[in-house]
Amino acid sequence: MELDHAELQEMLANDPYMLLVDVRDEEEFDAGHIPGAGNMSVDDIVDCLFDEALGERGLDAIANGKGMELSDDASVIVLYSNAGERSARACEHMESLGYVNVYNAPGLSSWPYEVVTTAEEAAVAAALAQNGAVATREVGQSHDCGCGHDHHGEHGHEHGHDCGCNH
Template structure:
């Protein structure tokens, strides 16, 4: 087993029997287009909610139901994928972290990339349901608006806005730097760029491993991918503002 946050298609192909693979595309894609052998379907819209504990996190009982139906145990290593460069799959993994599930991995690339050299199937995956019990958020990952307010003037913290430049220019948190999450993705491979390229891009935005990094976007979807990428690179202090700009503006906090 690997401790990496991001795993290659070859690694996953060789280790499918030892992990729980989760497909977060729409159900019609899973059923009609095909999926990775052994993957279970947990569509993105089933774990996004306006009625959860914070941001768009699903209620605890809904999350437990989804993972129970998918046959996931709390100790399982979960590998998630989508067909959108990994951004929706990363959101699934961050949701798992919010509910205490630490063994999470992102498939480097997506379904379209997998198709190039690996087999797929339209056969249904046999799943034995479990009685999944969620835990508490993984320590040191999630921050709230008060934490972000306290970090605005901290020289050792870099606040990162992962939206596109036009959104950033329309209004952003004071002192934030703009790092569009797509800058970290290679359009050809549909996976993360090389480690050297990633480190150069991040350093160019002042995002270094020596800094405390706090991420936000609009509704915490796009920051999920950047969070996983930074943890993959070994950044030790990366934090996730689940409420993001939606909560920030609703509370009347300052925007530049």
């Protein structure tokens, strides 16, 4: 089943037990992904011949990291890639294994919302663990106002930053 950006954004905001999986290679994932996504490459998903192997090689680990248990018939799993082709292939494979709530999201190349690197996400997690609660806009987010300037690590325009771009 296909999702659009707005539907995925709504699911991200309202479903804490939705499993979001980036099916791109690890290097692509590390360079930038949707916050909260886990990573399991399409090759790892498609190469698995049995449902048990699929869980052992990553999906259960991703689910456990979110404090949930993966269930073939109850878990909502959303897959995405860069352009949507690899995630569509992974969705088809998972559906052939009996997963019923598997969705293909639009590719990251057209994602209009925030993207984080693995290092940025780790910095936020470490700050949260150390301080209990920190606004994520304060730690390691990229603030893209569309001006072309690199606002990485800055508080961004919404916090009074002025890069001279008039955004």
